[in-house]
Amino acid sequence: MRNFIISSDQIDGNKIRCSASEQKHITTVLRMQQGDQVRFLDDNGNYYIATLQYVDENKISAEIINQGFNPPSSPSVTLFQALIKPSKMGLVMQKTAEIGVDQIVPMVTDRSIINLKPSTHIQKNTRWQRIANEATKQCRRLRFPKILQIQSFTECLLSVGGFDEAIILYENEKVRSIQSVLRGFGSLDSVAVLVGPEGGFTNQENEAALAENCVPVSLGTNILRTETAAIVAAALVVYELRTGEGN
Known part of the structure; x- marks a missing residue:
């Protein structure tokens, strides 16, 4: 139907x-x-x-x-995605909506390539929501994700405390893989995933995230493009915490 x-x-x-x-x-x-x-x-x-x-x-x-x-999926998954080039940002909205992310928060970071004027925020948000809605219809998902308004990195960190767990993709993390961290979480109601821009988060941003109890994780030895990292991370989180054997 x-x-x-x-x-x-x-x-x-x-x-x-x-x-x-x-x-x-x-x-x-x-x-x-x-x-x-x-x-x-x-x-x-x-x-x-x-x-x-x-x-x-x-x-x-x-x-x-x-x-x-349609009851919401459990745990709820919120993606905090650093602003990147428009075509890549649209790809992240589309694919993570198909995967099953519940909320996406566009995030301004120190290394964000795109620094949108406040006057364009509503227009961009409307476009991203439309992309997510179309992806939801195409994959016949029964709930569509909400695209929140653009927030600064600091604002995003302030909201992270409201989640049961939060992970941040960090290319210099050598010990904790995303799979091992997710499988160690146990039962959760909500999880946040922070993905940086091209070039990653700055050292100051990583330190600030760690201070807010974000867990740094690795996606492996290859350095992925940010849009690829967001899609891979979303897929792993949804699989491991909703349907995977580790759940």
């Missing part, structure tokens, strides 16, 4: 009004017809099975025939 994304204000009783972008997807791309059943997802974890009642290029309405709640 095809998934589409809505906000709660698009629901009126047992009727759903589609956004312009979803209308285009339904009519132009998928060429769906009246009577077809689809699943709508909102940003609170609710789902709605609905039948398309009226379909044309300008208006789509659907009638809810069943609804329920």
